[in-house]
Amino acid sequence: MPEENGNGKNGKEVGLLERLKSALHEDVQSIRTDMPTKAKEQIEGLKKPTKTAVYTSIFRHKHDDTPRNRALGVLSNVFLHLHPAKINRDAVRYSFTWGMGGITFYLFIVLTLTGVLLMFYYHPTKLQAFRDVLYLEHDVPFGKILRNMHRWAAHLMVITVWLHMFRVFLTGSYKAPRQFNWNIGVLLLVLTLLLSFTGYLLPDDQLGFWAVTVGTNMARATPLLGHEGPFGKMLGMTPYNDVRFGLLGGSIVDANALLRSYIWHCIGIPIVASVLMIVHFWRVRKDGGISGPGSVVLASEDKAQRGPRHA
Amino acid sequence: MDWRQLWEICSAPDNVPIVALIPLLAFYCYLAWKQAKGNDELIAELETSPAMAKTRYRKTWPFEPGWQKEVHVWPFLLRIEFLAAIIVTIVLMIWSVTLNAPLEEPSNPNLTMNPAKAPWYFLGLQEMLVYFDPWIAGVVMPTLIIVGLMVIPYIDTNPLGNGYYTWKQRKFAIGSFLFGFIILWVAMIIIGTFIRGPGWQWFWPGQTWDHSRLIYEVNRDLPDLFGIASNFGKAIFGAVVVGGYYLAGGFLIHALFRRYNPKDYQRMSLLQYSIMVFFLLTMVALPLKMMLRLAFNIKYVWITPWFNV
Ligand code: HEM
Numbered sequence: 001m002p003e004e005n006g007n008g009k010n011g012k013e014v015g016l017l018e019r020l021k022s023a024l025h026e027d028v029q030s031i032r033t034d035m036p037t038k039a040k041e042q043i044e045g046l047k048k049p050t051k052t053a054v055y056t057s058i059f060r061h062k063h064d065d066t067p068r069n070r071a072l073g074v075l076s077n078v079f080l081h082l083h084p085a086k087i088n089r090d091a092v093r094y095s096f097t098w099g100m101g102g103i104t105f106y107l108f109i110v111l112t113l114t115g116v117l118l119m120f121y122y123h124p125t126k127l128q129a130f131r132d133v134l135y136l137e138h139d140v141p142f143g144k145i146l147r148n149m150h151r152w153a154a155h156l157m158v159i160t161v162w163l164h165m166f167r168v169f170l171t172g173s174y175k176a177p178r179q180f181n182w183n184i185g186v187l188l189l190v191l192t193l194l195l196s197f198t199g200y201l202l203p204d205d206q207l208g209f210w211a212v213t214v215g216t217n218m219a220r221a222t223p224l225l226g227h228e229g230p231f232g233k234m235l236g237m238t239p240y241n242d243v244r245f246g247l248l249g250g251s252i253v254d255a256n257a258l259l260r261s262y263i264w265h266c267i268g269i270p271i272v273a274s275v276l277m278i279v280h281f282w283r284v285r286k287d288g289g290i291s292g293p294g295s296v297v298l299a300s301e302d303k304a305q306r307g308p309r310h311a
Numbered sequence: 312m313d314w315r316q317l318w319e320i321c322s323a324p325d326n327v328p329i330v331a332l333i334p335l336l337a338f339y340c341y342l343a344w345k346q347a348k349g350n351d352e353l354i355a356e357l358e359t360s361p362a363m364a365k366t367r368y369r370k371t372w373p374f375e376p377g378w379q380k381e382v383h384v385w386p387f388l389l390r391i392e393f394l395a396a397i398i399v400t401i402v403l404m405i406w407s408v409t410l411n412a413p414l415e416e417p418s419n420p421n422l423t424m425n426p427a428k429a430p431w432y433f434l435g436l437q438e439m440l441v442y443f444d445p446w447i448a449g450v451v452m453p454t455l456i457i458v459g460l461m462v463i464p465y466i467d468t469n470p471l472g473n474g475y476y477t478w479k480q481r482k483f484a485i486g487s488f489l490f491g492f493i494i495l496w497v498a499m500i501i502i503g504t505f506i507r508g509p510g511w512q513w514f515w516p517g518q519t520w521d522h523s524r525l526i527y528e529v530n531r532d533l534p535d536l537f538g539i540a541s542n543f544g545k546a547i548f549g550a551v552v553v554g555g556y557y558l559a560g561g562f563l564i565h566a567l568f569r570r571y572n573p574k575d576y577q578r579m580s581l582l583q584y585s586i587m588v589f590f591l592l593t594m595v596a597l598p599l600k601m602m603l604r605l606a607f608n609i610k611y612v613w614i615t616p617w618f619n620v
Contacts, residue, residue, distance in 0.1 A: 067383065070383040070384075070385050070386070071383065071385075073385045074383075074384045074385050074389070080384075080385070080389070083384045083388065083389075084384060085383065085384060086381040086382060086383055086384060087381060087382065087384055087387075087388060088380065088381060089378070089379065089380060089381060089382045090370060090372045091388075092382065092387050092388045092391060093372070094391065095342055095346060096346075098339060098342070099391070099392075099395050102392055102395060103395060103399055106395070106396050106399055107399065110399075110400070110403065130417045130418070133414060134414075137411075137414065144411065145404075145407050145408060147412050148406070148407035148408075148410065148411055148412045149403055149404070149407040150412075151412035152328075152403060152406045152407055152410070152412070153403055155325075155327075155328040155431075156328070156399075156403070158328070158432050159328060159331070159332050159335065162492075163335065163336070163339055165460075166336075166339065166492065167339070167343070169463075169485075169488050170343045170347075170476055170485065171472075171474060171475060171476055172471075172472040172473045172474065172475070172477075172481060172484075173473070173474060174463060174464040174467075175464065175467065175469075175470070175472075175473040176464075176470075176473075178464070179464030179465060182461075182463065182464045183461050183464070186457060186460045186461050189460075190457060193432055193433075196430065196432065197430060197433070200430050203414055204417065204418050205414050205415040205416060205417060205418055206415035206416050206417070206418055206419060206422070206424055207325070207413055207414075207415045207424070208418065209418030209419070209420070210423070210424040210427040210428075211427070211428065211429050211430050213427065214427050214428070214429050214437065215429050215430075215433065217445065217449075218436075218445050218448070218449025218450060219449070219450070220445070221444065221445035221446035221449055221450060222446065222449075222450045223446055223450065223451070223618070226446070226450075228445070228446075229445075229446045229450070230446055230617045230618035231617055231618075234617075252420065253418075253420070291473060291474035292473075292474030292475050293370055293371075293372065293474065293475050294370075294473060294474025294475050295368075295369035295370060295475075296350055296353055296354050296357070296369045296370070296475055296477070297470065297471050297472075297473070298354060298357055298358050298364060299354075299358065299471060299480065300358060300361075302469075302470055302471055302574060
């Protein structure tokens with residue numbers, strides 16, 4: 001055997017083998033002794049998941065129910081920290097805000113999620129758009145409920161945004177210092193309606209086609225910029241260069257209009273609306289949180305002065 | 312009574328939101344009114360006793376001395392938000408399972424839908440097309456609505472009613488808004504949805520849509536009634552009538568406003584004041600023009616070679 005021969009010849013090599021052997025023995029031994037302890041520790045650790053390195057790297061503070069932790073739970077979370085740590089005790093009452101701003105925002109999120117899923121099945125071309133919707137309705141798993149949900153959430157968002165504006169008006173929340181945020185709100189209202197309107201054409205069915213035709217026909221009559229509008233002809237407006245042409249990418253609602261609708265609906269307007277929503281929420285905080293329910297002010301305390309009131 | 316027709320209109324999937332909007336709006340009007348009433352009673356009570364006004368907790372909600380004025384967002388607000396999200400999701404789920412989004416025949420430019428209706432939230436503007444030319448109903452009015460909404464915070468100088476529901480302290484502002492929102496916007500949408508049928512003709516709820524119905528209306532223009540024939544005369548006449556409306560109306564509003572809102576009147580700058588008067592008169596002009604049309608079959612008031620009003 002080569003090993004036996006080697007043993008007799010060279011002591012050094014024997015020593016190496018011995019060392020190797022004992023090292024291996026130690027290794028095995030350590031697996032035997034250490035691993036069970038580690039396993040035990042591991043099992044103990046599983047009982048306390050909040051102590052793991054992964055957990056503590058994500059959540060940066062303890063969660064036992066102390067006032068400090070309640071505050072930190074909100075403040076150390078990028079999404080929740082839109083909120084302050086504490087608010088007016090009556091401001092959480094549903095009857096004041098009706099929750100409408102929040103519900104509108106939630107619907108926007110629902111629409112984004114369902115909308116992205118719909119995009120996987122939809123081609124904005126005259127050849128395919130209608131068929132894609134039929135395919136969604138009849139063949140795609142859950143396609144029908146997906147489409148329904150997107151549509152009804154859109155309608156609901158229009159309603160909730162109106163109700164939100166209504167409530168903001170009735171509580172006088174547009175008054176100083178919130179005038180600017182009301183204006184951001186008005187822009188969001190317009191964008192919400194435009195989002196809904198641009199989506200209407202996308203199924204490429206009779207309903208959307210005629211609704212958009214009726215809608216954009218009005219653009220023909222734009223003063224100065226439409227070929228049927230006051231002073232339009234004088235400025236050289238024709239059906240082929242006026243503002244309606246620009247909106248539709250053509251003189252009739254056709255392939256280009258479908259593509260333009262699609263891009264505005266899925267990319268352009270959502271981006272602008274998201275940016276404005278961020279500004280809107282930021283301003284709610286910066287203007288001192290929501291306006292109320294505030295303490296009533298009496299007419300006898302209103303000393304009429306000239307000029308706008310400075311807060 | 313054609314119940315079938317009525318049911319078809321009310322249950323058309325895209326009309327369901329409007330059917331839902333009506334009770335929702337009624338509910339929230341009630342909720343706002345109830346709180347406004349409570350606050351107004353509190354205000355009246357405090358106005359009569361200045362001593363009490365100094366010490367009392369000035370909200371209608373119950374409050375005991377020693378209670379904390381603020382609560383933690385977690386859990387007191389976030390739990391409501393999570394709950395609201397769950398409820399909205401459930402409502403949407405049920406709605407989506409029970410009612411299918413509409414899908415008509417493929418689009419066909421050669422086959423006109425009758426009536427061809429805009430999406431329901433724009434029906435108010437489409438209804439205005441009956442009474443105004445497209446450049447007003449479709450372009451000027453939306454612009455004025457947006458601008459009008461945006462100027463509200465800058466022309467309402469009344470410092471009262473900031474952050475609580477009230478009616479008595481803001482009668483004028485709230486009244487104007489309700490007029491614009493409920494009457495000029497929501498009511499027109501309801502008419503556009505439930506009443507307008509083929510040819511955009513008026514069909515009472517439950518009246519069968521008759522696609523061949525023709526209405527012979529002889530519409531006249533206001534200058535004709537006064538026997539003005541020349542184009543130049545018509546243009547001048549219309550300008551005088553419209554200008555006169557804004558002047559006389561402006562004067563009337565001035566007379567009322569300075570009497571009933573003296574503090575706001577004193578506070579407002581000339582710019583604020585004229586913007587307010589302009590928007591108010593323009594809003595009131597809509598029902599006036601509608602009345603001229605419905606009662607006297609008058610189509611245009613002001614006729615020029617370039618535009619008609
Ligand atoms: C996409 C549309 C919108 C979203 C997602 C949104 C969201 C919100 C949220 C979450 C709040 C916090 C309080 C609450 O929930 O009521 C808020 C407050 C506010 N919103 Fe909006 N909003 C939208 C549109 C509007 C519109 C159309 C207006 C007015 C024309 C408006 C004006 C305001 C104002 C002035 C506040 C402060 C209210 C207060 O301090 O009481 N917003 N918004």
